[in-house]
Amino acid sequence: MLDLNQLIFFIIGCLASFTLLCMLFPKFFYRKQKFYPRRVITxxxxxxxxxxxxxxxxxxxxxxxxxxxxxxxxxxxxxxxxxxxxxxxxxxxxxxxxxxxxxxxxxxxxxxxxxxxxxxxxxxxxxxxxxxxxxxxxxxxxxxxxxx
The missing domain is CATH 3.40.1350 (Trna Endonuclease; Chain: A, domain 1)
Known part of the structure; x- marks a missing residue:
């Protein structure tokens, strides 16, 4: 069974890994926006x-x-x-x-x-x-x- 310190270390490790994956492969985690609003007149x-x-x-x-x-x-x-x-x-x-x-x-x-x-x-x-x-x-x- 995991003690509290191991659990916290495991959660921090998972979050760090997820953050690293998001930074290395952003196209898999973020939808690329195709259309943007624009002012009709200046x-x-x-x-x-x-x-x-x-x-x-x-x-x-x-x-x-x-x-x-x-x-x-x-x-x-x-x-x-x-x-x-x-x-x-x-x-x-x-x-x-x-x-x-x-x-x-x-x-x-x-x-x-x-x-x-x-x-x-x-x-x-x-x-x-x-x-x-x-x-x-x-x-x-x-x-x-x-x-x-």
Whole structure:
């Protein structure tokens, strides 16, 4: 029969062995997470969203809208040009017609002017008006720019 000291030593040995196994072979003991949450819009974009709601209370403001919800083409090769692109904001009137598309360029857009122009050209060819801002304008400026 084991005495108390032997029992404690045995339990500590088992825990140490288990800990060592967990460290050496973590994939057998921990489920690898495949998916992680992500913010829908950045902090900068959330400020713009609030400003748009303030400037246009009678309109619907959508954030992070896929180009594929706005434009299409019958050719797969052409659809591939905009397949994974997303626009920052889409302003809709009360009948859910697109009034304007708004792009908010933070400092990460520096050096990407050509790509931004190509994105705008796709949307404009489909008949949309695109406004680009590098900072968050006042509610009055937004309202005047959008409703002009």
């Amino acid at each position: 902090h900068f974009e959330s400020k713009m969203y609030a400003r748009l709601l303030q400037a246009l209370p009678q309109h619907h403001v959508l954030a992070q809208v896929a180009f594929s919800a706005l434009i299409t083409n019958h050719q797969y090769k052409i659809r591939n040009l905009f397949n994974r692109k997303v626009t920052d904001f889409v302003i809709l009137d009360h009948d859910f017609n697109v009034v304007v598309i708004i792009e908010l360029d933070d400092p990460s857009h520096l050096g990407k002017e050509k790509a931004d122009a190509e994105r705008d050209a796709m949307l404009e060819e489909a008949g949309y008006r695109v406004l680009r801002y590098t900072n968050i304008p006042s509610a009055i400026t937004l309202k005047n720019d959008i409703l002009r």
